[in-house]
Amino acid sequence: MTANYRDPTHITGESWIFEDKVSEVHKILAKWIREKMYAQDVREALALLVEQTSSDLYDDKQIALSLEKLAQELQIKWDRDTQKIIDEWKNTIGGVTVDSELINARIDLHGIVYKTLKERLDDMQSKIENLVAEAATESVFTIKHNQNELVPIRVVTGINGLGVSPLGKEPTGLGGSEIMEIPSKPVYLSRNELSVLVPLKYKMKDPIVTRTASNEYLLVEGSRTLIITIGDENKANVETTI
Known part of the structure; x- marks a missing residue:
């Protein structure tokens, strides 16, 4: 054109x-x-x-x-993050993790249900780290005494040994291992009667109880022992009963 x-x-x-x-x-x-x-x-x-x-x-x-x-x-970051998610999902599937397991993991030994698994783990970690008497929730021993006051208590544990020692002294005894003082808490039923609480892992169902001093008792169940000291040795006498 x-x-x-x-x-x-x-x-x-x-x-x-x-x-x-x-x-x-x-x-x-x-x-x-x-x-x-x-x-x-x-x-x-x-x-x-x-x-x-x-x-x-x-x-x-x-x-x-x-x-x-x-x-x-x-795009590279997207591909990397996507692959990470895929790998985590494969690991979850490979471990045969199911919803019921995750739900059960939020329930503790006492049947308390936490809103999230993290909430339960945080609570457990707090108890372990603080190692306070509040961790003592299980009653192992109830005693009537004659000291007529809200007496203090002390609990020492050990494995395969007596580990008996007077109040205020380091635990000693006939061999044994893992001998240590553990968190404990008294529940005062009256001025002359109390129940001894210890953490769940130290709970005993039917221990053999032996009085080893005027205010000291040895509880044995299997290989585990508990040494419980009640109040002042000088105030306790033979009238104290289990």
Whole structure:
């Protein structure tokens, strides 16, 4: 098709270009091309337009390259995180973990149900770390005494040995291992009767009880022993009963 370079009509009508999308630099160059009197100024404006367009294209290319690099990095991170989730899921399936196991893990030995497994673990850790008398919840021994006061108690435990010692002295005895004082708490039923509480792991169902001193008792069940000291040795006498 032959081009017609002899169109005498002028360009008229509204511009389809959105002015708010044209940069100020391009507006100035367009104004120079339209309004400059001398040809050399029009040519210079056209040359500047070409150079400015090239500069804009370069900036756009750099932005595009940066976005492409970012997209690649995000894709790598996405793939890595997705694979991690897949691996964890496979490990869960491989371990045959079921919903019932997770539910049961939130229930402690006393039947207390925690809202989350973390809540139960935090509570357990707190008891272990603090090692306070509040951890003593199980009654192993109830005694009537004649000291007529809210007497203090002390409980020492050991394995395969008596480990008997008077109140206030380090545990000693006939061999044994793991001899140590454990958290204990008295429940005063009256001024002359109390129940001894110890942590669950030291609970005894039907121990053999031996009185080893006026205010001291040895409880034996299997290989485990408990030495319980009640109040003041000087105040206790033979009338104290189990």
